[in-house]
Amino acid sequence: MKGKELRRSRSVLPIGTVMKLTNLTARQIRYYEEQELVMPERNEGNRRLYSLNDIDRLLEVKDYLDDGINMAGIKEIYRERQAKLEAKRSDESKPLSDNELRKILQDEFMNLGGLQTPEQRSLHTHNPLI
DNA sequence: ATTCTAACA
DNA sequence: TGTTAGGA
Known part of the structure; x- marks a missing residue:
């Protein structure tokens, strides 16, 4: 019951994939990070890498905003x-x-x-x- | 082709 | 929030 969480928290997705999965714009995704609602990791080239948990958090944020x-x-x-x-x-x-x-x-x-x-x-x- | 930061007619 | 410039 632990390796599952590890996989969900493993950051591997580039912002482009996150955009498609959440229907949020890159601008919004980066802004929410600025608001400390998500804290993606960065690769060697300073590119953001998101985890499945980050995706869930982003979708949750979007729902709250819609409400x-x-x-x-x-x-x-x-x-x-x-x-x-x-x-x-x-x-x-x-x-x-x-x-x-x-x-x-x-x-x-x-x-x-x-x-x-x-x-x-x-x-x-x-x-x-x- | 993708993503990044900074800035604003 | 959108969009764009200038880099990596």
């Missing part, structure tokens, strides 16, 4: 996601780590509405979630 959440809001989401994860790591390091993770992600969705702009919020009056 009207701004850069600050997205950063806040990841900031809290990491904070709660660390908290569970210090105390009962192993025990209910799995169920706890579910609750953490659940709480995350509960707070999304507060991070959206008033405009976007009014567009989703029928779907509280998302």
